[in-house]
Amino acid sequence: MSPTANRKEASASYSKFYDEMHLPDGSVRPYYAGYQKWLDGVSAERMARKRQEADALFHRFGITFAVYGEEEGAERLIPFDVIPRIIPADEWQKLAAGLRQRIKALNAFIADIYHDQEIIKAGKIPPEQVLSNAQYRPEMQGVDVPNGIYAAIAGVDIVRAGAGEYYVLEDNLRVPSGVSYMIEDRRMMMRLFPELFNRHRVAPVEHYPDLLLDTLRSVAPKGVPDPNVVVLTPGSYNSAYFEHAFLAQQMGVELVEGQDLFVRDGQVFMRTTQGPQRVDVIYRRIDDDFLDPLAFRPDSMLGVPGLLNAYREGGVTLANAIGTGVADDKSIYPYVPDMVRFYLGEEPLLNNVPTYMLRKPDDLAYVLEHLPELVVKEVHGAGGYGMLVGPASTKAEIEAFRERIIAAPEKYIAQPTLALSTCPTFVEAGIAPRHIDLRPFVLSGNEVRFVPGGLTRVALKDGSLVVNSSQGGGTKDTWVLEA
Amino acid sequence: MLSRTADHLYWMSRYIERAENLARLLDVNNRMSLMPQSEREVERMWIATLDSIGLLDAYHQRHEDVTPNDVLRFMTLDRDNPGSIYSCLRSARENAHAVRGTLTSELWEITNATWLKLRNYSLDQMDVDGAEQFFEWVKMRSHQSRGCTFGTMMRDDSTSFLRLGTFVERADNTARLLDVKYRFISEAPRRDEAGEYYQWSALLHCVSAFEIYRRVYRDQITPTRVAELLVLRQDMPRSLAYCMDEAYGWLQRVANQRSRETERRVGELASQLRFGRVEDVFKGGLHSFLTTFITRVNDLGNRIASDFLVPITS
Known part of the structure; x- marks a missing residue:
């Protein structure tokens, strides 16, 4: 199947969520126009070949992580997606x-x-x-x-939801990781598609x-x-x-x-x-x-x-x-x-996701009534473990989680399920929208500094909202386009 | 340089060198097996070989009979034999992985790619290709890794510890190889001139010394000359003299306050080989000479570990 055919089929679903590349009517956002033009000239076979090439290179470079308890020497790649996530300069400035x-x-x-x-x-x-x-x-x-x-090093998890508003999901202030993938993804993109970097000011x-x-x-x-x-x-x-x-x-x-x-x-x-x-x-x-x-x-x-x-x-x-x-x-x-x-003494520029603290009786009561709609997280959890995504869970899973909450409500918070933005992603069936987040890395020394963008993580499973690599997430190169 | 980093570099190159020399040793045996001889002779050769690298007991725990096929399997792709080529290259890769930031990306990728290929290499594949092709491959990967060290690594402590590991290992391996072959040939129940010629030339081939021998001696192959070439020749890159000379040179580059005695001992050993005569080598018998040498190289390895590498107690 050619990417174009699949794109048409998938375009209906672009309207369900905020899509980084497409407007709700299926047309392409202005800052993706150059990429789209290039993509129109690329066959599905070439894209598939480039993706295989990327996998082979990542293996050879040893950009892998060891998996405990698997066959000897088994090392996994964090899947790399060949379609970049583009952020226009003015958005990045904000x-x-x-x-x-x-x-x-x-x-x-x-x-x-x-x-x-x-x-x-x-x-x-x-x-x-x-x-x-x-x-x-x-x-x-x-x-x-x-x-x-x-x-000194923070890796702030940011998502986009609703009509495209940015929200901070987590401030990772301990030992945030992923920055090497940000750099290696860029090197890989430049190696696979050098022509794209002539056409864009990344x-x-x-x-x-x-x-x-x-x-x-x-x-x-x-x-x-x-x-x-x-x-x-x-x-x-x-x-x-x-x-x-x-x-x-x-x-x-x-x-x-x-x-x-x-x-x-x-x-x-x-x-x-x-x-x-x-x-x-x-x-x-x-x-x-x-x-x-x-x-x-x-x-x-x-x-x-x-x-x-x-x-x-x-x-x-x-x-x-x-x-x-x-x-x-x-x-x-x-x-x-x-x-x-x-x-x-300033008003916050970035949104927080509304959060229910289950140690508060009112919040607890509300959350227990609305579990199927909410995301519930362990206060000390990380890596996508120990959480409940209400809309994606079975009744039995929800009930099991309900008991864990009641046993120790102070261990949990809950948030509305955000309709995370999507970005076109090259998957088995062709190009299809997948949910993404963004982790910019913020350095604080004599001054606060960062490189534009960050690591974009993508949930490769259709409909999944969990982008963690331990849960089958992949990464994308992130482009901040200079004006 | 971090002691642990030096340790990993040193062992990385030792394991690569060991894998190469195992390939050479197995290759020569494989060639010798082609000669007309009794099964008992072939068995005796493989037993002597396993014994010389200290793996005879480990082999017998897994196999009853000593057959060429079983020994080859045991020594090449057997994952549970810590002395197999497979295990050596796995250890080399693990050591490289632990210091991948110290290696140039090319050297790391070569070591990693070798391991990735080996991990997917099957016995069936080896049956199809022939063992000889496998040995060629192992040697070639070792050459590439060495070439990459030469061509890309900075000439600082990292190169010194890589090279030091190479020559300590090679000195040991050459000595064992010569010892086992010399004993095997000289202890043969029946003397057979043509057979002996074939044995010695196979040995020379396996240490890439056949052409060198011809150039140096322009004469027939004799055990004394083979020993002289592999023990005393200063310009033969796999000889004991050459290895000790190199080891001394690389050791001096990384010398520290603790390493004076180690330097003295390598220097002494290198000088004895440099100025030694072949008569002295054979005076008490080649076997006894080589056994003493292997012990001294082993002592050198221990001293390097305690002077530079990961301290056993801290």
């Missing part, structure tokens, strides 16, 4: 301003929580929401961090590692003239290992494991063939719990004994800081607009 504002407020919030807690004193957030939160780290109370930056993203290194150096402990930055990985069996190795290589810094580091006299060193070498900034891709067996989980083999103390004494910078989870927790999320008003 998003960028909103992201800058939001991340500034979130960093201010974390600094406040670990110091004077003004926002609690002002009655904007109930103290138990913060202080009894599992992500709140009392060890960080009163600790000053360089530049007041806690979340804003570059490949300098992200430079910005990241700059950011990491700018949060080094005071008085270190030439800070030594390292990337700390749980190791080569971790599913995000490719990204850890990629970022270390692109920044030209060492990729270390916990066993490579040790703490002496309040400072951190790495073991080299020429003896110990001082480490100043650790871009850690390990969760708080595993960072230091003396302070957190004693069974952790991934961390560095004594790291927390060295960090508290200012001997080393961790990026992100310990305890940032207190700000991206789903139970704190509803308060982010208030944070923007409280710390910056």
